[in-house]
Amino acid sequence: MDPNSQDVSSDVKKGQGRGQDSRPESKEAKLPPKSSFSEWYHELLKAxxxxxxxxPVKGMCVWFPFGFALRRSVYGIIRELLDPDHYETQFPLLIPEQEFMKEADHIKGFEDEVYWVTHGGTSPLDVKLALRPTSETAIYPMFKLWIRSHADxxxxxxQIINTFRYxxxxxxxxxxxxEITSFKEAHTAHATWDEAxxxxxxxxxxxxxFYRRLAVPFLESKRPSWDKFPGADYSIALDVVMPDGRTLQVGTAHLLGTNFAxxxxxxxxxxxxxxxxxxxxxxxxxERCIAALISVHGDDRGLILPWLVAPTQVVIVPIIFGEKEPILEACRQLEGALKQDRIxxxxxxxxxxxxxxFYKWELRGVPIRLELGPRDIKNGVVTMVRRDGVKKTVPISDVRSAVVKEAEDLSAVxxxxxxxxxxxxxxxxxxxEEAREQTLIGVARAAWCGSVDCGHEMExxxxxxxxxxxxxxQQQPDRxxxxxxxxxxxxxxxxRQY
Amino acid sequence: MDPNSQDVSSDVKKGQGRGQDSRPESKEAKLPPKSSFSEWYHELLKAxxxxxxxxPVKGMCVWFPFGFALRRSVYGIIRELLDPDHYETQFPLLIPEQEFMKEADHIKGFEDEVYWVTHGGTSPLDVKLALRPTSETAIYPMFKLWIRSHADxxxxxxQIINTFRYxxxxxxxxxxxxEITSFKEAHTAHATWDEAxxxxxxxxxxxxxFYRRLAVPFLESKRPSWDKFPGADYSIALDVVMPDGRTLQVGTAHLLGTNFAxxxxxxxxxxxxxxxxxxxxxxxxxERCIAALISVHGDDRGLILPWLVAPTQVVIVPIIFGEKEPILEACRQLEGALKQDRIxxxxxxxxxxxxxxFYKWELRGVPIRLELGPRDIKNGVVTMVRRDGVKKTVPISDVRSAVVKEAEDLSAVxxxxxxxxxxxxxxxxxxxEEAREQTLIGVARAAWCGSVDCGHEMExxxxxxxxxxxxxxQQQPDRxxxxxxxxxxxxxxxxRQY
Known part of the structure; x- marks a missing residue:
């Protein structure tokens, strides 16, 4: 049978007495409801x-294996998007004080936040070394050496590296x-201001x-002059609205002009x-992109991950009644078929x-669960449950195409x-007054003439x-x-910003 | 025509007056000969x-884009080999002094080499933070929390991370x-000493x-007790013999027993x-694995990279005589065909x-060069030159299979x-006396009773x-x-060791 057949007979399945609609009793602690966002977030990262x-150092965390698998697939997308016309490189972590201290605005922006290495072994270093808070001052002395002519x-x-901010x-x-463990920073040089x-x-x-692939919508703003990147002409920022109404800056792009040059x-x-x-x-x-991904999609049961980045895309759960081996064998066949499709x-x-x-794999956001029991096998079907609750019965011969279709639907949903x-x-x-009320629960959109004085006063x-x-x-009428x-x-x- | 056909008619091609056998004149500086290994190595890394x-910090280097592409493919193999039964994770760079200072032997091994962060912004930190020279002391406090029962x-x-040694x-x-930018360190915990x-x-x-895939042979030794990893029961090491006869330790595995536990x-x-x-x-x-890869295979013309890790596996060079466009078009078709095979x-x-x-791509170690000129097109063939100099004429319809075969042959060679x-x-x-003479030019193999006193005296x-x-x-007779x-x-x- 053609696995790409459009003729997938499926229907919304009513409960079949397996108890998968009721919350299973479990030894696992239940998550706080997502309406208590902060508690939910912290508990979910752990659970x-x-x-x-x-x-044992404040503000420095460990990636669990599952978290790191998620990071790998998310950052795989970033690489895929940049590789066609960027080179990946790696520059040193430590920046000598004199290089770090060259650009005045930049120093002002970061000097209170820099960690300093002062000793090697038991000896004081001749030159203090900064742990990069960002890498302009590590990379640009090399750009000076790398760039000779317009042909360059x-x-x-x-680079994707760790950076540090005290x-x-x-x-x-x-x-x-x-320790920001997963900073992707790109740096470019051009002949003209317009090209930059x-x-x-x-x-x-x-x-x-990138955020479209994560199914995460965002706002796009040109940051006010007093909040631009230290040393930039201007900064564009992407912000995600978090469940509690505060915004999280999840990406920035800065026009540096010739300031650093x-x-x-x-x-x-x-x-x-x-x-x-x-x-x-x-x-x-x-890694704020992962904070946004988790926070925007998750629900009271845990993570909901888009297909593209889910470390586990499909979980197969055998429903054992009576003889175990035939059911497991059918599950293994299903597993093999999906693996062939690189799922x-x-x-x-x-x-x-x-x-x-069910509880465990829902918590981990697996997009699609397939259940296979004796009745399913007898009927030649599989029960397919999407992480958002949509449930269908699918002929076993159509599972491969049905899974892909449901995965796409889930991302769209x-x-x-x-x-x-x-x-x-x-x-x-x-x-x-309206702005004050609205920003307690979300984001306010307001007319602003653009002057610095009005901006500060508004804040x-x-x-x-x-x-x-x-x-x-959308273009607004004059207000x-x-x-x-x-x-x-x-x-x-x-x-209110995170 | 079947691209997998075994019937590839090919023959060693004599010089055809294109001059590709003589060193081309070039503005590029020539490499020193590989017989001057140290100069050759340094110049090659740059060229x-x-x-x-x-x-501008001693001992800290930048990965050029090409170097980083090589690193990506080499470390891709490491991930491929470990992923089936290891989890990738990431632990913090900075280790609080009190954790770092817990294991006595370990401290002794590293304390002279540790970089210390002492200040955040302008304030001294309450607790000094070590830049990891290796991560036992960062990871094992977490293992204490992660491991509860035999089921764990x-x-x-x-993890693949940067480490620091002064x-x-x-x-x-x-x-x-x-700064070791590319340290892959694995850590395991087991129920018994035997399992570890x-x-x-x-x-x-x-x-x-891993080294077989890089086509790099090595020696395998159990390090003497005075040279084992600080805190280990014993250490196994892999050493590559470099062109100058010195050895480079390119991998170690340590049995820690319960010492850190x-x-x-x-x-x-x-x-x-x-x-x-x-x-x-x-x-x-x-990243010593890349030093070994480069040093073992390279020649007077530059890098020679095995197919598996070469950032560019095939370069197509059009040989333009007369009309340019038909030749370029044939080259583009060839490029497209190879890309379809993910080459x-x-x-x-x-x-x-x-x-x-030719000079440029030889320098970068590209395993296979394809040349296509008007005469080749007329004859329906491509000139294929392997980086080790083997040259063949291949029917254009057989190029895809011929390239794969030559790539395998090159790795074997x-x-x-x-x-x-x-x-x-x-x-x-x-x-x-013999040992002294031999170790000036290479590696000596000698009988050693195993006692520490004899070992020190021998050294x-x-x-x-x-x-x-x-x-x-091989098993040696008693000596x-x-x-x-x-x-x-x-x-x-x-x-003599690097």
């Missing part, structure tokens, strides 16, 4: 074995860390595609034989009760559900942060700036 | 763009570094398979309900002369050539290091120990 926070441009590199604020796993600015747009498009003397010979400064951009994503499938042949298995949820948390506001009076000029909002009343079509998001 | 040593065993994890000796790129010891053997077998209180409840210490092993490989192919359509292209070379550098010696008098009891030597004269069948290698 689903993503991140272990018990490492554009140069686009990235955070004095409250730390949070995956969100605010002292164009690269910023390319970066934002790649990140948009002047400091680090990165020049190229142009076609006329003259030395010119390069124009640069840089853009980054950290990441696990056959859970352990001795636990089916209910306990996750995205549209997340998008609806995000929209529901954003509201247009027309005065400071102070609303008690929330300006995300900056909205780049993805009065929330502070000065000047007519403007420009819109900013206001939110 | 082939593997590693940039110009980073065996536990096998690995080397006071002369540093060398990829070989002796202050068995895991050490499994690790050695995996490493052997006692210090870090890692226990499990056995089947009788009693608490037992776990038995542990750990094993590691660093990493580059069509070098640049304006450089063919000779300059590389391995057997390397094995012969290694054997030629090892000699049995029968007294201290002193020979002026070289004992690699320890040879585990891969007198080089020092005390006692009859023994045990054999040790003696060598």
């Amino acid at each position: 689903a074995e993503i991140i272990d926070v018990r490492y 441009l554009p140069l686009k590199v990235y 955070e004095t604020k409250h730390t949070r796993p995956l969100i605010r860390l002292r 600015a164009e690269q910023v747009e390319v970066a934002v498009k790649r990140y948009a595609e 002047r400091t680090y003397e990165i020049t190229y010979e142009d076609q006329k034989g003259e030395q010119q400064y390069v124009n640069q951009s840089c853009y980054g994503i950290s 990441r499938v696990v056959l859970d042949g352990s001795d636990e009760r089916p209910g306990a298995k 996750l995205y549209s559900r997340a998008l609806e949820l995000m929209k529901s948390k954003i509201k247009d506001v027309h005065n400071v 102070d009076r609303v008690g929330a942060n300006l995300l900056g000029e909205a780049r993805d909002g 009065p700036c929330l502070i000065c009343g000047k007519q403007t079509f420009a819109t900013t998001y206001l939110a | 082939a763009e593997i590693i940039d040593v110009r980073y 065993l065996p536990l096998k994890v690995y 080397e006071t000796k002369h540093t060398r790129p990829l070989i002796r570094l202050r 010891a068995e895991q050490v053997e499994v690790a050695v077998k995996r490493y052997a398979e 006692r210090t870090y209180e890692i226990t499990y409840e056995d089947q009788k309900g009693e608490q037992q210490y776990v038995n542990q092993s750990c094993y590691g490989i660093s 990493r192919v580059v069509l070098d359509g640049s304006d450089e002369r063919p000779g300059a292209k 590389l391995y057997s050539r390397a094995l012969e070379l290694m054997k030629s550098k090892i000699k049995d010696v029968h007294n201290v 002193d008098r020979v002026g070289a290091n004992l690699l320890g009891e040879a585990r891969d030597g 007198p120990c080089l020092i005390c004269g006692k009859q023994t069948f045990a054999t040790t290698y003696l060598a």
Whole structure:
């Protein structure tokens, strides 16, 4: 039979007395409800074995094996998106003090947060070494050596590495860390400012595609001047609206212009034989992308992972009544067939009760569960349960195509559900009072004339942060700036930020 | 035509007046001959763009894009070999002083080499943090939390991370570094000493398979007690004989027994309900594997890379006489066909002369070069040149299968050539004088009774290091120990080590 047949007879299955609709009794602790977001988040990271926070240094965490498998598939997408026109490289972690201290704005932005290595063995070092909080000052002295002529441009590199920030604020796993274990930073050099600015747009498009694949919707803003990257002309940021209404910055792209090139003397010979400064951009994503992925999709039962990144995409649970071996054999055949399609499938042949298995694999967000019992085998069908609860009976001969179809449907459902949820948390506001109320529960969209004074005053009076000029909002009619009343079509998001 | 046809008509091609047999004139600096190994090695790392040593901290280097692509494919093999029964994880870089200082032997082995973070921002830290020189002291406090019962065993994890050693000796790129950027360390816990010891053997077998895939032969020794890993019961090491006759340790596996378990209180409840210490092993490989790969196979023209790890596996060089477009079109078709087979192919359509292209891609070790000119097209053939110089004419319809066959042949040739070379550098010696002479040019194999006193005396008098009891030597007849004269069948290698 053609596995790509469209003729999959399926129907919504009513409960069949197996108890899989009722929460199974289990020794496992139940998650707090997602409505208690902070507790739910912390408990889920532990229960689903993503991140272990018990490492004995504040703000530094351990990736559990399952969490790291998720990280691998998520960062595999990043590599896939960057590899066609970027080179992956790796630069040293430690930056000598004199290089780190060259760019004045950059220092100001980071100096309070830098960890310093001062000793090797028992001897003090001649030159203090900074643990990179970000790698501009490690990479650009090398760009100076690598770039000679216009033929070397554009140069686009990235690395996936650990960075360090001595955070004095409250730390949070995956969100605010002292060791960011999974920083993907890209750095580019171009002949002109326009080309570098164009690269910023390319970066934002790649990140948009990345989050599309994670089924995570986001807001896109041009950060206000006082919140741009230290040393940048401007910064574009992506923010995800978290379940509690606060926003999480999950990606940034910065136009550096010639600011760093002047400091680090990165020049190229142009076609006329003259030395010119390069124009640069840089853009980054950290493990916050995984925090967003988890937080946006998960439910009271645990993770819900899109097919593309799920470490286990399908779990097969044998439903044993009577003779065990024929059922296990049918499950093994099913497993083999799915493996042939390179599907990441696990056959859970352990001795636990089916209910306990359902609980365990739901907690870990497995997109599709297949159940196979004696009645199914007799009828030549498999019971297919999607992680969002949709349940179908599928002829066993059609399972391979049905699984792929349901996986796609699930990702589409996750995205549209997340998008609806995000929209529901954003509201247009027309005065400071409305903005203050809205930012207690979500994101406010407000008219802002764009002046720094009005921006600061808005932040102070609303008690929330300006995300900056909205780049993805529908064109708004002219409205009065929330502070000065000047007519403007420009819109900013206001939110409490993680 | 069947691309898998065995009927590939091919013959060794004589020079056809294209000049590809003579060294092309080029603006590129020529490599020193490989017989000047140290100069050749350093110049090759730069010319082939593997590693940039110009980073402004001694012993810390930058991976060039090409070097990093090689690292990715090499470490891809490591992951492939470990993933079936190990979990990949990631633990923090920074280790609090009190954890680091718990295991006495371990401290003694590393305390002179540890970098210390003492400040965050401008404030001194309450607790000094060590940059991991290796991760036992970061991982085992977590193993204590992760392991509860016999059901949790065996536990096998690995991570690929950067480690730091404040080397006071002369540093060398990829070989002796202050930042080891690519340390793969695996850590396992087992119920019994025997199981942990068995895991050490499994690790050695995996490493052997890894080096087989790199076509790199090695020696296998049980390190003498004074050279084992600090805190281990014993250490097994793999050493590659470098072109200058010195050995490079390229992999180690350590039996830790319960030494760390006692210090870090890692226990499990056995089947009788009693608490037992776990038995542990750990094993590691660093970017030295790439140093060995480069050094063993390369020649006066540059790198020679085995097919499996070459970032570019095939380069197509159009030989333009007369009309350009039909030739380029034929090259593009060839490129497309090879890409369909997931071969990493580059069509070098640049304006450089063919000779300059040959030089460039030979330098980078591309296993197979395909040349296509008007005469080839007319005759329906392609000229195929293997990186070791073997040249053939292949019908264009057979190229896909011919490329795969030649790639396999090249790897086999590389391995057997390397094995012969290694054997030629090892000699049995029968007294201290012979040992001293042999270790100036290669490795000496000598009888050693196994006593510590004889071992130390042998090292002193020979002026070289004992690699320890040879585990891969043919069984030797009893011979007198080089020092005390006692009859023994045990054999040790003696060598100058990197």
